[in-house]
Amino acid sequence: MRVFITGASGWIGSALVPELIGAGHQVVGLARSDASAAALIEAGAEVRRGSLDDLDTLRGAAAESDGVIHLAFKHDIAFSGGFEEAADADRRAIDAFGETLAGSGRPFLIASGTLGLAPGQLATERDGQASGQVGAHATGGPAKRLANAQVTAALAERGVRSAVVRLPPTVHGDGDHGFLATVVAIAREKGVSGYIGDGANRWPAVHRSDAAHLFRLALESAPAGSTLHATADEGVPIRTVAEVIGRHLGLPVASLAPDEAAGHFTWLAAFLAMDSPVSSAYTRELLGWQPTRPGLIDDLEEGHYFATPSA
Known part of the structure; x- marks a missing residue:
């Protein structure tokens, strides 16, 4: 084709x-x-x-x-x-x-x-x-x-x-410059790996x-x-993401009140506050799609998101 x-x-x-x-x-x-x-x-x-x-x-x-x-x-x-x-x-x-x-x-x-x-x-x-x-x-x-x-x-x-x-x-992986890389960069800049409220809200x-x-x-x-x-991943709690980021960067992990979020995360705050789990069950059944690459947390644990900008 x-x-x-x-x-x-x-x-x-x-x-x-x-x-x-x-x-x-x-x-x-x-x-x-x-x-x-x-x-x-x-x-x-x-x-x-x-x-x-x-x-x-x-x-x-x-x-x-x-x-x-x-x-x-x-x-x-x-x-x-x-x-x-x-x-x-x-x-x-x-x-x-x-x-x-x-x-x-x-x-x-x-x-x-x-x-x-x-x-x-x-x-x-x-x-x-x-x-x-x-x-x-x-x-x-x-x-x-x-x-x-x-x-x-x-x-x-x-x-x-x-x-x-x-x-x-x-949509993660080595070389990502999107949302997740931005969250890591903000944590490095602010000196704290933050999440909003109790951090239970989920991202697929x-x-x-x-x-x-x-x-x-x-x-x-x-x-x-x-x-x-x-x-x-149907939905990974944002607090879990923040904890992995904090551990890899050697930074404290902290909850931010909703009214503090915009000052910390700027334009990303509204997105990070959403609780949006998503199923792909129908897609998998229809097309036989089976993800085989690392999930979000496993990909974070591989460490490539934490390479210093000069590395």
């Missing part, structure tokens, strides 16, 4: 490209920069230069492909107050792909998220599927991103084998190699309109 991937040189994309090539697929990756293009070529992929805003480029690449995996999202502006703008750009890309693939029966996968789907409850693949089914937590950009996933799943009615792969907030997690494997399985065989969960 000839597969076009946005975000192909990113954190998950750079694991997915060799996963697909190793399974006999051809990969074409979208690249905004020379560095991204070079990384894709080195990995054995073809390069299509452009960005998410180049809708004609996206349409052309999709038309020439047997399937599309859309991983890219403008996280660089999402954390600076532009999450709604990022979600709007995501929707334009999804619409462009949908228009091109309509009636073809070809696979179209997007990456979405699990955080906050059913706060305080074990979320399943059914949660958040219905149009307008958005929790009170999901306003603005988050609500739009959930709506984008619903639009993608609905492309099944237009002859696209669409699937939404929801990723947990922690998955190793990036296991996530890449699920994307391949979904590309090859997910039914049209599927919503899938890439969660290996």
Whole structure:
């Protein structure tokens, strides 16, 4: 299968490209920069230069492909107050792909998220599927991103084998620069490994190699309109995470009152306060996906998250 991937040189994309090539697929990756293009070529992929805003480029690449995996999202502006703008750009890309693939029966996968789907409850693949089914937590950009996933799943009615792969907030592994690496950096900077309240709130997690494997399985065989969960750990208590971080960095571990959290964790505080366990039971049964890489705590214990910046 000839597969076009946005975000192909990113954190998950750079694991997915060799996963697909190793399974006999051809990969074409979208690249905004020379560095991204070079990384894709080195990995054995073809390069299509452009960005998410180049809708004609996206349409052309999709038309020439047997399937599309859309991983890219403008996280660089999402954390600076532009999450709604990022979600709007995501929707334009999804619409462009949908228009091109309509009636073809070809696979179209997007990456979405699990955080906050059913706060305080074990979320399943059914949660958040219905149009307008958005929790009170999901306003603005988050609500739009959930709506984008619903639009993608609905492309099944237009002859696209669409699937939404929801990723947990922690997609971990050696080289991670995301949420978990940020929590470690904050602990090092503040001199304390903190958690909010009693720290019993839970985060789901998955190793990036296991996530890449699920994307391949979904590309090859997910039914049209599927919503899938890439969660290996259903929910790891944030206090447990803080304790491992504190031990590895030789720092005290402390509870922070909710009104102290923003000053300590800045933009990450709202995410860290959520209790969002997530099941992947349906996904595993449907596609036979079985995570094999270390879970979140075991991955932390391996120590690569604690290498000093100069190491």
